[in-house]
Amino acid sequence: xxxxxxxxxxxxxALAVLLGALSFTSFEIRKEVLIDTPPERVWAVIVDFxxxxxxxxxxxxxxxxxxxxxxxxxxxxxxGADPYxxxxxxxxxEPNVRFAWLARTGLPRVFDGEHFFExxxxxxxxxxxxxxxxxxxxxxxxxxxxxxxxxxxxGFEKMNAEYKARAERR
Numbered sequence: 001x002x003x004x005x006x007x008x009x010x011x012x013x014a015l016a017v018l019l020g021a022l023s024f025t026s027f028e029i030r031k032e033v034l035i036d037t038p039p040e041r042v043w044a045v046i047v048d049f050x051x052x053x054x055x056x057x058x059x060x061x062x063x064x065x066x067x068x069x070x071x072x073x074x075x076x077x078x079x080g081a082d083p084y085x086x087x088x089x090x091x092x093x094e095p096n097v098r099f100a101w102l103a104r105t106g107l108p109r110v111f112d113g114e115h116f117f118e119x120x121x122x123x124x125x126x127x128x129x130x131x132x133x134x135x136x137x138x139x140x141x142x143x144x145x146x147x148x149x150x151x152x153x154x155g156f157e158k159m160n161a162e163y164k165a166r167a168e169r170r
Contacts, residue, residue, distance in 0.1 A: 025136065025137070025138075025140045025141050026134055026135060026136035026137075026140055027134075027135055027140060027141075027144045028132055028133065028134045028135070029132060029133050029135075029149075029152050029153050029156055030130065030131070030132035030133075030156075031130075031131050031132070031153065031156035031157050031160055032128055032129065032130050032131070032160070033128075033129050033131070033157075033160035033161070033163070033164050034122065034126055034127070034128055034129075035126060035127045035128075035129055035163070035164045035167050035168060036125075036126050036168050037125065037126070037127060037167045037168055037170070038121070038125050038126075038127060039096045039097070039119040039120075039121050039127045040096050041127075041167050041170055042119055042127045042129055042163065042167045043095060043096045043099070043119060044167075044170070045163055045166045045167045045170065046099055046117050046163065047066040047099060049061035049064075049066055049072065049074075055162060055165070055166050056159070056162055057077075057158070057162065058076060058077055058078050058155060058158065058159055058162075059074055059075070059076055059077075059159065060074065060075040060077065061073070061074060062074060062075055062085065064087070066090065066099075067090060067093060068090060068093040069089065069090060070089070070090045071087055071088070071089050071090075072087065072088055072089075072090065072101060073085065073087050074086055074087075074088065078148075078151055078152070078155040079151050079154070079155065079158075080147065080148060080150065080151035081147075081148035081151060086103050087103075088101035088102055088103035088113075088115070089101060089102050089103075091114060092116070096119060097118070097119055098116065098117070098118050098119070099116070099117045100114055100115060100116040100117070101114070101115050102114045103115070105137075105139070108137075109136070109137045109138060110137050110138055110139055111135065111136075111137040111138070111139040111140060111143055112135070112136050112137050113133050113134070113135050114133065114134050114136075115132070115133040116130070116131075116132050116133070116134075117129065117130070117131055118130040118132070127167075129160060129163060129164070131156050131159060131160050131163075132156075133152075133156075
């Protein structure tokens, strides 16, 4: 094998190792809110996607079914970013405890976002809603610094306020 072939092989090998390592990088956005109603009522609001048009200013349901392994069709219209449609797969379904979906950009580990809604019962019939998303993959370090991500945390807070208002009104 020629010296150039070994050099190119080494470079491609190093690149493969680097990309493999980057595929495990991640960051998280997390916001919590205390809701004055039990987890069952909060859960009912979260998974009732057809009613989102009545109260959710950022997330629109375009179709699909909320259930284990199902695919949802959603449209996110967050401040500071262009609206976009996506089709995540329900990755966690534990009624009254945890609901999550996984959205991928292209191939797995390029840029994945797994969005969680976690419900923790609190004394007095209340619920702590943890609304978080873990972004991971090769592009996560680049995407974390994009202008659209600057509005993500305030968007989570706004959505939490909307979940709270809807659940407490039911």
